[in-house]
Amino acid sequence: MKKREFWFVVGSQSLYGQDVLDTVAARAAEMAEAMTKVLPYPLVYKVTAKSNAEILDVVKEANYNDECAGIVTWCHTFSPSKMWINGFVKLDKPYCHLATQYNREIPNDEIDMDFMNLNQAAHGDREHGFIAARLRMPRKVIAGYWQDEKVIKRLTDWMKAAVGVAVSKEMKVMRFGDNMREVAVTEGDKVEVQAKLGWQVNTWAVGDLVKEMNAVTEAEIDELMAVYTENYDIATDNIASIRYQAKEEIAMKKMLDREGCKAFTNTFQDLYGMEQLPGLASQHLMAQGYGYGGEGDWKVSAMTSILKAMGENGNGASAFMEDYTYHLVEGQEYSLGAHMLEVCPSVAAGKPRIETHHLGIGMNEKDPARLVFEGKAGQGIVVSLIDMGGRLRLIVQDIEAVKPIMPMPNLPVARVMWRAMPDLTTGVECWITAGGAHHTVLSYDVTAEQMRDWARMMDIEFVHISKDTTPEKLEEELFLKDLAWKLK
Ligand code: MN
Secondary structure, rough: OOOEEEEEEEEHHHOOOHHHHHHHHHHHHHHHHHHHHOOOOOOEEEEEEEEEEHHHHHHHHHHHHEEEEEEEEEEOOOOOOOOHHHOOOOOOEEEEEEEEEOOOOOOOOOOHHHHHHHHHHHHHHHHHHHHHHHHHOOOOOEEOOOOHHHHHHHHHHHHHHHHHHHHOOOOEEEEEEEOOOOOOOOOOOOOHHHHHHHEEEEEEHHHHHHHHHHOOOHHHHHHHHHHHHHHHOOOOHHHHHHHHHHHEEEEEHHHHHHOOOOOEEOOOOOOOOOOOOHHHHHHHHOOOOEEEEEOOHHHHHHHHHHHHHOOOOOOEEEHHHHHHHHEEEEEEEEEEEEOOOOOHHEOOOOEEEEEEEEOOOOOOOOOOOEOOEOOOEEEEEEEEEEEEEOEEEEEEEEHHHHHHHHOOOOOOEEEEEEOOOOHHHHHHHHHHOOOOOOOEEOOOOOOOHHHHHHHHHHEEEEEOOOOOHHHHHHHHHHHHHHHHHHHH
């Protein structure tokens, strides 16, 4: 995993004298060090900024430092904000304003005007907040005591969203074949996503993948078979099919790594020269953090990789998903999600089984091997990025996943069952009204708040369907956002 860190930039001014500035610097360093112990990425104290030049310098440095994934600012004292303008207008890294205070308590006996002048974050953070509002800066504001678990959790979540921004800006998607014929929602403006999100979306010939597959050795396949055997239960006698998937995985991984791609797509309509649609191969690549989108869906593929990177330990429980079918019995309304093969085992409730079955869709000469499992229960979200023509819209819906309520013994693919918020049918109405795709990223460890932060940092439209959403309010929201984004 790439090294990432965040910079702690503390605002002040020279008015208070060196003693105060020394105290501010010492405390800022102490706070950064203490918070680093409980945050997922280092928070590095950089500077107590006292002038326009110091702020501009640290912003320029942050912009050009690849390891710096964002800046966290705070004003221990008062920092007149016109000093921040020249820096802030140049800032192109994620920015979080941590409105906190060194002391938790007002010390009853000790407090005098010196104490007040040293500890005036309540004052300084308001001046600091104004200038970001005035400059219309995308920012996260987190207020609270810096040692509180809730503050650390929110800063943790924001840092992961900011890492999602960095991953997005580095994103390269390898497309094998085009999008599925005639499908609308998987289309999109690749120039727009590169300008806005940083994604480089390009195509490679399936014939080149087949050449790469033909060069894979039996020893390489043996090695990967050992990994499969360790992680999964082999529930088929068709070992040749598993070995074929291993060959596909090795070849795709070589091509992805050679080009620095963290996401890929393929389509069952273009498997020329291949015996099987990659199933197990795509699933095991996803387990390693690569994004995937079926039917050429490069938007969902890149998003899968980004959400994985934003999740636990940089490769969380996030999976390419497709809404398939409903259970509409009153009181137990659920969506059943799956794909023809490719669901990431990071969302499995137990040890996945490798099975082989006939696949009627596409040009499969042989029965593809795939991982079959049940998705785990828990709170989560589904995420869809759509191209509205002229802008991108990110739709996030809260869901509650359950253990599938029936075993479905003849279903030959991995499956996840969930209830959309606010309830299944209202949730479906809202999703369809917003234009959400049938392909999503389903995540158990990335939250809607993190996706809101990510969308704000990427400067794209964000729509959240939650337990409080009504179709009426949503319709009005979409209408107003449509106007606002046309003006923007
Ligand atoms: Mn699909």
